């Protein structure tokens with residue numbers, strides 16, 4: 001069999017992207033939709049702009065969804081029926097992988113052989129599907145884990161539920177099977193090698209990006225007016241999926257501590273929480289509101305549902321500081337988006353966040369999750385105007401080092417390398 005007939009020596013013409021458990025068409029910031037959805041949507045659009053067709057396969061969660069939807073010119077989203085037309089928990093999804101894979105293989109079978117040149121799977125569930133499709137289609141499998149169970153379980157919030165063994169085993173299999181692995185940072189690359197025994201030659205570090213056209217500095221006054229937030233407030237914001245791993249409670253504890261130290265702030269402090277419950281946070285969707293009440297800061301704590309586009313830009317512009325207190329974060333897109341808007345970030349010193357935020361330059365990194373440490377870091381950024389101005393300028397400069405164009409260039413390089421290596425391996429085998 002000669003794969004050069006299919007032209008796979010060059011960059012792919014059409015990529016099959018597996019995104020089983022969540023769709024790039026969903027609004028991020030709640031449930032299973034977050035940074036991965038943004039990543040897939042942004043890089044798919046960039047690939048299409050470079051003439052590479054992208055078809056994203058995701059599970060159909062409603063009978064209203066068309067079999068195929070266009071996300072953007074050159075980017076299709078295929079809704080594959082697998083199980084009931086309703087959202088399923090991640091623990092229920094492994095049982096649907098056979099049905100999902102069957103739907104993917106049937107879709108491909110309607111086309112001429114060699115229709116897809118490469119598979120890129122996101123998250124371990126998709127990796128399981130991609131692995132079988134790779135074997136059937138004879139094309140390379142590139143995989144991005146986004147998060148890793150062994151890493152997550154080593155850094156759980158108090159009382160949070162560990163990731164199950166099924167996932168650990170599933171991830172190990174995908175790491176073993178994938179032709180190339182994409183890590184968001186060098187730290188994640190090391191975790192894949194050390195914890196999952198990945199072959200270092202197959203691990204490629206590709207930094208995620210940020211939409212530098214959408215996330216730009218702008219008027220704080222206008223942003224606060226648009227969101228109905230007071231002009232004289234000190235605003236500390238959190239944006240993202242509300243679950244113990246993301247630790248928005250740390251921001252509440254810090255705010256309560258700050259008010260203890262500086263009671264004069266009581267009438268001005270606003271803790272803005274943007275997002276909806278997700279993951280183990282769905283078990284107690286009211287927990288954060290109850291915590292605000294028990295800490296006596298319910299008057300200062302404002303909740304907003306997940307925000308799309310311009311409205312999220314206004315959140316970042318309106319805030320004096322954005323907090324990313326996660327226990328684990330493979331990268332942290334929110335940190336980059338906030339900085340691109342000129343808002344300094346206080347982030348936990350975990351995972352990819354030390355890449356997303358430069359300590360003392362574009363924000364601060366906090367090595368613990370203790371309320372007093374966070375209170376002092378947040379006050380240092382938000383309440384010192386000179387320091388704030390300097391961090392804000394640097395934050396914009398730092399964020400500009402990242403873009404989805406760059407991410408996509410690096411992904412396409414990896415695709416080309418994976419294709420050549422795959423072809424060489426086939427030639428040796430024949």
Ligand code: UDP
Pocket residue numbers: 027028029033034035036038239240241274275305306307308309312331332333334335337
């Ligand atoms: N997000 C959004 N609306 C919201 C909150 C978050 O669109 O109300 C998006 C945000 O722009 C970011 C993503 O959700 O791109 C969250 O990504 P991040 O890497 O910070 O966290 P993850 O969800 O991957 O854990």
